[in-house]
Amino acid sequence: MxxxxxxxxxxxxxxxxxxxxxxxxxxxxxxxxxxxxxxxxxxxxxxxxxxxxxxxxxxxxxxxxxxxxxxxxxxxxxxxxxxxxxxGGGEAELLKSPKIPTIIMMVGLQGAGKTTFAGKLAKKLKEEQNARPLMIAADVYRPAAIDQLKTLGEQLDIPVYDEGTAESPVNIVKNGLAKAREERKDYVLIDTAGRLEIDDKLMDELRQIKALAEPTEILLVVDAMTGQVAAQVAKTFDEQLDITGVIITKLDGDTRGGAALSIREITGKPIKFTGTGEKLTDLEVFYPDRMSSRILGMGDMLTLIEKAQSQFDEEQSAKLAEKMAENRFDYSDFIEQLDQVQSMGPLDEIMKMIPGMSEIPGAANVKVDEKEIARQKAIVLSMTPAERRLEVELNPARRRRLAAGSGNSYVDVNKFIKRFNQSKEMMQGMMSGDMNAMMAGMAKQNGGMPNLPGGMPDMSQLGDLSGLMGGGAGAPDMSAMFGGGIKGKASQFAMKQAMKRAQKKMKKGRKK
CATH class of the missing domain: 1.20.120.140 (SRP54, nucleotide-binding domain)
Structure with a gap:
C-alpha cells in the first residue's frame, strides 16, 4: 500500500x-x-x-x-x-437527495480514474442498495472515455447514456437527466471531462454542468501518485466548484501517499472512498480511524472482517465449520476456501491488516507468491475425486502421479500434503477453542505462508480466543502483538471496543 x-x-x-x-x-x-x-x-x-x-x-x-x-x-x-x-475524524457517508434521482458529478484531471470510479460506484450502489443507476458519458474530448464507460455499463448491466462526441457536454447531461427521470432511476453518475492541467475552459464547462444538474454530490477524483500536487488540485477544484468530497485512486501504487494526509486538512472536505486496484470490486469506504491504524502498523481488523463477509457465503461457512469440527475438511474444501480468500484481494495486503504483522522483521516487504499458490491448486486439481475427499491414501505412486500431472516435483507434493495435514490440526484447535492445538499446528507449519520471513507471528501471546470464537464478549489480549507496548487501561479499552464493533457488524451481517 x-x-x-x-x-x-x-x-x-x-x-x-x-x-x-x-x-x-x-x-x-x-x-x-x-x-x-x-x-x-x-x-x-x-x-x-x-x-x-x-x-x-x-x-x-x-x-x-x-x-x-x-x-x-x-x-x-x-x-x-x-x-x-x-x-477527517469519522466516516463521511455518500449523500442522498430527498428527490429522485440523486445526482453525483465526478470531476478531476485527466487520468485520475474518474471513469473507472464511476463504474465501481455504480456497481456498489446496485449491489448494496439495490439501486437502479444511470451513467452519463459527458467526456466528449476523449472518445476512449465514452467507450470505456459503455464497456463498464455492459459488464455491470447498468445503462449508459451518451450522444457520442458531436454534442456539447451540457446538452448531453441535460438529455441524460431527462431520460433518468423518465425511467425513474435512483442515481445518476455524470462522468465529466478532465484535462492534463486545470484551465478556464474546463472549469467553465463544469460550472455550467453543475448549474444545470444541481448535483447532490460533486466528487473530486485525485491520483494518490501525484503526491502534494493532488492536494493543490483538490484546493483549486474546491474553490471553483465547492466539491462535497474526495476520492483517492491508485492508493495501492508505489507512492508516498501524502495526498491522503494533506487533502482533508487543506480543503476541509472529506475523503469518501479510496480506489485500491483496477478491479471493479477494488473500492473501499474511507474510514479515518482505520487508515490511521494501518499507517501506524496496527492492522485493520474491521476492514478485514468486512472483506471476508462480502466474499464468504454464510451457509457454506457453517458447513465448513461443521466439517472442521468433525475433522472432515478435505482438499476440495481447501481449494474452495483458497479461492474465497483470494477474492478478497492481494494476500500480502490482507496480511497487513492483521494486527502485529508490522512487528515481524521484514513483514512490510512480504510478497505472497501467487505462483506458489497456483502450483498448490494444480496439485489438488490433479487428484481424483476420491483422493480429494480423502477416501484413499496418497501413497508414493499416487504422489508421483500428482507431481507429474501438476508440474511440481515429488518433494513439492510431499511438502504440500504435510502442510495440509498440519493446517487441519490447527483448524481443529481453533474450532474447539484449544489454543495449544492451534499453536502446535502453526508451529509445525514453520512458515506455511510462502515467502513469509520467520513464518507466521507468534499468536500464542494473544490469550484465550475461545470466547471470541464462540461469539461471546471475550476479547483477546492483543498487547503482546505490539511488543508489549499496549498494556495501558485506555488501550485495552479501545481494543475491546474495536472487537465489540467487529462482532456487532458480524451479527448484522448474519441477520441480513
Missing part, C-alpha cells in the same frame, strides 16, 4: 519509546522531529505537518503523558488520535 515507507519509519520511532517508564520533554521533541521527517518524506504538505507536530507536542508534553501508567503507549495513542483527526 501507499504508506509502507511511512509505516516503517513510524514503527522505528515508536520502538525507541518501548521500555521507558517516563517520557521526558526531550524524548517528545526527538520523537516529533523523526515523525516530521517521516511525514515530509511521505510527501505530506508542510503546513499540515507543522500543525500535526504542534498538536502532538502540546498534548504529549505535560500531565497527559507524565501521569499515565504507560507513557510510551500514551504517546502512540496521541499520534493515532491526531492522525485520525487530520484524515
Amino acid at each position: 501507499a504508506f509502507e515507507n511511512l509505516t516503517e519509519r513510524l514503527q522505528g520511532v515508536f520502538k525507541n519509546l518501548r521500555g521507558k517508564r517516563k517520557v521526558t520533554e526531550n524524548d517528545v521533541l526527538e520523537i516529533t522531529k523523526e515523525i516530521r521527517v517521516a511525514l515530509l518524506e511521505a510527501d505530506v504538505a508542510l503546513p499540515v505537518v507543522k500543525k500535526f507536530i504542534r498538536n502532538i507536542r502540546d498534548r504529549a508534553i505535560g500531565t497527559e503523558v507524565s501521569e499515565a501508567l504507560n507513557p510510551a503507549q500514551q504517546v502512540i495513542s496521541i499520534v493515532n488520535e491526531e492522525l485520525t483527526a487530520i484524515l
Whole structure:
C-alpha cells in the first residue's frame, strides 16, 4: 500500500519509546522531529505537518503523558488520535437527495480514474442498495472515455447514456437527466471531462454542468501518485466548484501517499472512498480511524472482517465449520476456501491488516507468491475425486502421479500434503477453542505462508480466543502483538471496543 515507507519509519520511532517508564520533554521533541521527517518524506504538505507536530507536542508534553501508567503507549495513542483527526475524524457517508434521482458529478484531471470510479460506484450502489443507476458519458474530448464507460455499463448491466462526441457536454447531461427521470432511476453518475492541467475552459464547462444538474454530490477524483500536487488540485477544484468530497485512486501504487494526509486538512472536505486496484470490486469506504491504524502498523481488523463477509457465503461457512469440527475438511474444501480468500484481494495486503504483522522483521516487504499458490491448486486439481475427499491414501505412486500431472516435483507434493495435514490440526484447535492445538499446528507449519520471513507471528501471546470464537464478549489480549507496548487501561479499552464493533457488524451481517 501507499504508506509502507511511512509505516516503517513510524514503527522505528515508536520502538525507541518501548521500555521507558517516563517520557521526558526531550524524548517528545526527538520523537516529533523523526515523525516530521517521516511525514515530509511521505510527501505530506508542510503546513499540515507543522500543525500535526504542534498538536502532538502540546498534548504529549505535560500531565497527559507524565501521569499515565504507560507513557510510551500514551504517546502512540496521541499520534493515532491526531492522525485520525487530520484524515477527517469519522466516516463521511455518500449523500442522498430527498428527490429522485440523486445526482453525483465526478470531476478531476485527466487520468485520475474518474471513469473507472464511476463504474465501481455504480456497481456498489446496485449491489448494496439495490439501486437502479444511470451513467452519463459527458467526456466528449476523449472518445476512449465514452467507450470505456459503455464497456463498464455492459459488464455491470447498468445503462449508459451518451450522444457520442458531436454534442456539447451540457446538452448531453441535460438529455441524460431527462431520460433518468423518465425511467425513474435512483442515481445518476455524470462522468465529466478532465484535462492534463486545470484551465478556464474546463472549469467553465463544469460550472455550467453543475448549474444545470444541481448535483447532490460533486466528487473530486485525485491520483494518490501525484503526491502534494493532488492536494493543490483538490484546493483549486474546491474553490471553483465547492466539491462535497474526495476520492483517492491508485492508493495501492508505489507512492508516498501524502495526498491522503494533506487533502482533508487543506480543503476541509472529506475523503469518501479510496480506489485500491483496477478491479471493479477494488473500492473501499474511507474510514479515518482505520487508515490511521494501518499507517501506524496496527492492522485493520474491521476492514478485514468486512472483506471476508462480502466474499464468504454464510451457509457454506457453517458447513465448513461443521466439517472442521468433525475433522472432515478435505482438499476440495481447501481449494474452495483458497479461492474465497483470494477474492478478497492481494494476500500480502490482507496480511497487513492483521494486527502485529508490522512487528515481524521484514513483514512490510512480504510478497505472497501467487505462483506458489497456483502450483498448490494444480496439485489438488490433479487428484481424483476420491483422493480429494480423502477416501484413499496418497501413497508414493499416487504422489508421483500428482507431481507429474501438476508440474511440481515429488518433494513439492510431499511438502504440500504435510502442510495440509498440519493446517487441519490447527483448524481443529481453533474450532474447539484449544489454543495449544492451534499453536502446535502453526508451529509445525514453520512458515506455511510462502515467502513469509520467520513464518507466521507468534499468536500464542494473544490469550484465550475461545470466547471470541464462540461469539461471546471475550476479547483477546492483543498487547503482546505490539511488543508489549499496549498494556495501558485506555488501550485495552479501545481494543475491546474495536472487537465489540467487529462482532456487532458480524451479527448484522448474519441477520441480513
